[in-house]
Amino acid sequence: MKKYDVVIIGGGPAGLGLAYPLKSNGQKVAVVEENLWGGTCPNRGCDPKKVLLSAVEAKRKGEYLVEKGIQDTPAIKWDDLMKFEKTFTAPVSVGSKQGLVNAGIDVFDGHAEFESANILSVGSDKIESDRFVVATGQRPGRLNIDGDELLQTSTDFLSMDHLPKSLVFVGGGYIAFEFAAIAVAAGAEVHLIHHNDRPLKGFPKDGVDELIDQLKKQGVQFHFNVNINKIIKDNSEIELSDGQGLELKVEKGFVTAGRRPNDDTLNLNQIGVETDQHGIKVNDHLQTTVENIYAMGDVVSRKQPKLTPVSGFEAQYLSNELLKYGDGITYPAIPTLVYGMPKLAQVGLSVEEAQKQADKYDINKLDMTGWFSYKRTNEPVSKAEVVIEKESNRIVGAFVISSEADTVINYLTMIINAKATMSEVQSQIFAYPTEASDLEYFG
Numbered sequence: 184m185k186k187y188d189v190v191i192i193g194g195g196p197a198g199l200g201l202a203y204p205l206k207s208n209g210q211k212v213a214v215v216e217e218n219l220w221g222g223t224c225p226n227r228g229c230d231p232k233k234v235l236l237s238a239v240e241a242k243r244k245g246e247y248l249v250e251k252g253i254q255d256t257p258a259i260k261w262d263d264l265m266k267f268e269k270t271f272t273a274p275v276s277v278g279s280k281q282g283l284v285n286a287g288i289d290v291f292d293g294h295a296e297f298e299s300a301n302i303l304s305v306g307s308d309k310i311e312s313d314r315f316v317v318a319t320g321q322r323p324g325r326l327n328i329d330g331d332e333l334l335q336t337s338t339d340f341l342s343m344d345h346l347p348k349s350l351v352f353v354g355g356g357y358i359a360f361e362f363a364a365i366a367v368a369a370g371a372e373v374h375l376i377h378h379n380d381r382p383l384k385g386f387p388k389d390g391v392d393e394l395i396d397q398l399k400k401q402g403v404q405f406h407f408n409v410n411i412n413k414i415i416k417d418n419s420e421i422e423l424s425d426g427q428g429l430e431l432k433v434e435k436g437f438v439t440a441g442r443r444p445n446d447d448t449l450n451l452n453q454i455g456v457e458t459d460q461h462g463i464k465v466n467d468h469l470q471t472t473v474e475n476i477y478a479m480g481d482v483v484s485r486k487q488p489k490l491t492p493v494s495g496f497e498a499q500y501l502s503n504e505l506l507k508y509g510d511g512i513t514y515p516a517i518p519t520l521v522y523g524m525p526k527l528a529q530v531g532l533s534v535e536e537a538q539k540q541a542d543k544y545d546i547n548k549l550d551m552t553g554w555f556s557y558k559r560t561n562e563p564v565s566k567a568e569v570v571i572e573k574e575s576n577r578i579v580g581a582f583v584i585s586s587e588a589d590t591v592i593n594y595l596t597m598i599i600n601a602k603a604t605m606s607e608v609q610s611q612i613f614a615y616p617t618e619a620s621d622l623e624y625f626g
C-alpha cells in the first residue's frame with residue numbers, strides 16, 4: 184500500500200491549489216480525481232461560460248451604438264462560438280494532470296471512498312495517509328419531481344454543439360440568469376421559471392428588478408411563483424407543468440435550482456466526519472470532526488460564497504496550516520458577480536444590512552447612466568449603491584449594476600480591504616476618463 188503525508192480528494196481549483204505548495208515544501212502528496220482534472224471551473228463552469236459571454240458582450244456593446252456610429256448589430260453564430268469555447272476546455276484535463284505528474288505529485292484516477300480515517304480506496308488501490316483533505320466540490324441539485332430526468336444540467340448547456348430553438352431554466356440563481364443572458368443573445372426563445380418572486384435573493388431587490396427589466400427587453404420570458412411538478416416528453420420537445428395552468432413546451436430544459444455538495448459517496452459519516460445540508464462541517468482551521476481529515480472549497484458548509492477564488496484562498500491557507508498549526512482562517516471581503524449585459528455585483532456589508540443600522544451607515548445611491556463613462560457607450564442602465572460607515576467615512580459595502588460592474592466591484596473590494604477612507608480614495612490620481620476616475624464620486 185502506498186503511503187503519503189497528505190492525500191487530496193478532488194482535482195479542482197481547491198485541490199490543485201493545495202497540492203503544489205505542499206509538494207514544494209517537501210511533503211509526499213497524491214491527488215485523486217474521478218472526472219476531469221481541473222474540476223468544475225475550467226471544464227464546466229466559470230471559464231467556458233466566460234468565453235460564451237465574450238460574444239454576448241461584443242453583441243450588446245455593438246447594439247447600444249447602433250445609429251451612434253455602428254451600423255449593424257453583430258449576430259452570434261452559436262456553432263462557431265462553441266467550437267471556440269472548446270479550444271479552451273479541451274486541453275484542461277490532460278494539462279492539469281500532466282502538471283501534477285511533472286511536479287512529482289502522484290495522481291489517481293477514480294472514485295475515492297474512505298475505509299478508515301487513514302485509508303482511502305480508489306477502485307482496487309488502497310492509499311494510506313497521515314492526513315486527508317476533501318475538496319470534492321458540488322454537483323447540480325435535482326428537482327425530485329416526475330420527469331426530472333428530462334432536464335439537463337449546466338454542464339450540458341456549456342457543451343451544446345447546437346443552440347435549441349427554445350429552452351427553459353428551472354430555478355433563478357446565478358447560473359440561470361447568466362445562461363439566460365447568453366442564450367437569448369444567441370437567438371433562442373428563453374424562459375426562466377422561479378418558485379417565488381425573489382430570484383437572486385442575496386442581491387438588493389431594486390437591482391435585481393433592473394436586471395430582470397433589461398433581460399425582458401432582451402427577450403427573456405420570466406415565470407415567477409411557479410412550482411413545476413411534472414415534466415413529460417412530447418416528440419422532440421418537453422412539456423413542463425405546475426398543475427395550476429402553466430404548460431410550457433420547449434426543446435430543452437435545464438435544472439438551475441442550486442448545487443449540492445459531493446459529500447455523500449465518500450463514506451464520510453461512517454468514519455465520523457459530520458456533514459449538514461450545506462456540506463462538510465469544519466472548524467476555523469478547516470478541520471473536520473475527524474482530526475486528521477480537512478475539507479475546503481465548495482464542499483464545505485460555510486457562509487462564504489462558493490467561488491473559485493474562495494477555494495484558492497482556502498487552499499493557500501491550508502498549505503500553511505498543514506505544515507505549521509497557526510491561526511484560524513479569516514476571509515477578506517469577497518465580491519460576488521452575476522455575469523451578463525448588464526452585470527450585477529456586490530461586496531462587503533449589504534445594502535439591506537446597512538438599512539437596518541441607519542445610525543451607523545449612509546447609503547449613497549448613484550444613477551451613473553448619464554455619467555460620461557457610460558453615456559459614451561450608450562448603455563441602458565448603470566447604477567450603484569455604496570455603503571459608507573459614518574464614523575470613519577470609509578466604504579464598507581457596495582452594489583453595482585452595469586456592463587462594467589466587474590471592474591468597479593474589484594476596485595471597491597481593494598478599497599474595502601485596504602480600509603481606505605473616502606479622502607484617501609479622492610487623493611489618488613487615476614487615468615481619466617475611466618471607471619477608476621469615477622470613484623471619487625462614490626463617497
Ligand SMILES: Cc1cc2nc3c(=O)[nH]c(=O)nc-3n(C[C@H](O)[C@H](O)[C@H](O)COP(=O)(O)OP(=O)(O)OC[C@H]3O[C@@H](n4cnc5c(N)ncnc54)[C@H](O)[C@@H]3O)c2cc1C
Nearest residue numbers: 193195196197217222223224228229295320480481490491
Ligand atoms: C456553471 C458554473 C459557473 C460558475 N461560474 C463561476 C464564476 O464565474 N466565478 C467563480 O468564482 N465561480 C464560478 N463557479 C463556481 C466554481 O466553479 C467553483 O466554486 C469551483 O470550481 C470550486 O472548486 P473546488 O475545487 O472546490 O470544486 P470543483 O471544481 O467542483 O472540483 C472538485 C473535484 O472533485 C472531484 N470529485 C468529487 N467527488 C470525488 C470523489 N469521491 N473521488 C474523486 N474525485 C472526486 C470532482 O470530479 C471535481 O473535479 C461556477 C460554477 C458553475 C457550475
Ligand SMILES: NC(=O)c1ccc[n+]([C@@H]2O[C@H](COP(=O)([O-])OP(=O)(O)OC[C@H]3O[C@@H](n4cnc5c(N)ncnc54)[C@H](O)[C@@H]3O)[C@@H](O)[C@H]2O)c1
Nearest residue numbers: 353354355356357358359377378383439440441442489520
Ligand atoms: N458568477 C458566479 O460567480 C457564479 C456563476 C454560476 C454559478 N456560481 C456558483 O454556483 C452556485 C449555484 O448556482 P445556481 O444558480 O444553480 O444556484 P443558486 O443557489 O444561485 O440559485 C438557485 C435558485 O433556484 C431557486 N429554486 C430552488 N428550487 C427551485 C424549484 N424547484 N423551482 C424553481 N426555483 C427553485 C432557489 O430559490 C434559488 O433562487 C452559486 O451559488 C455559485 O456558488 C457562481
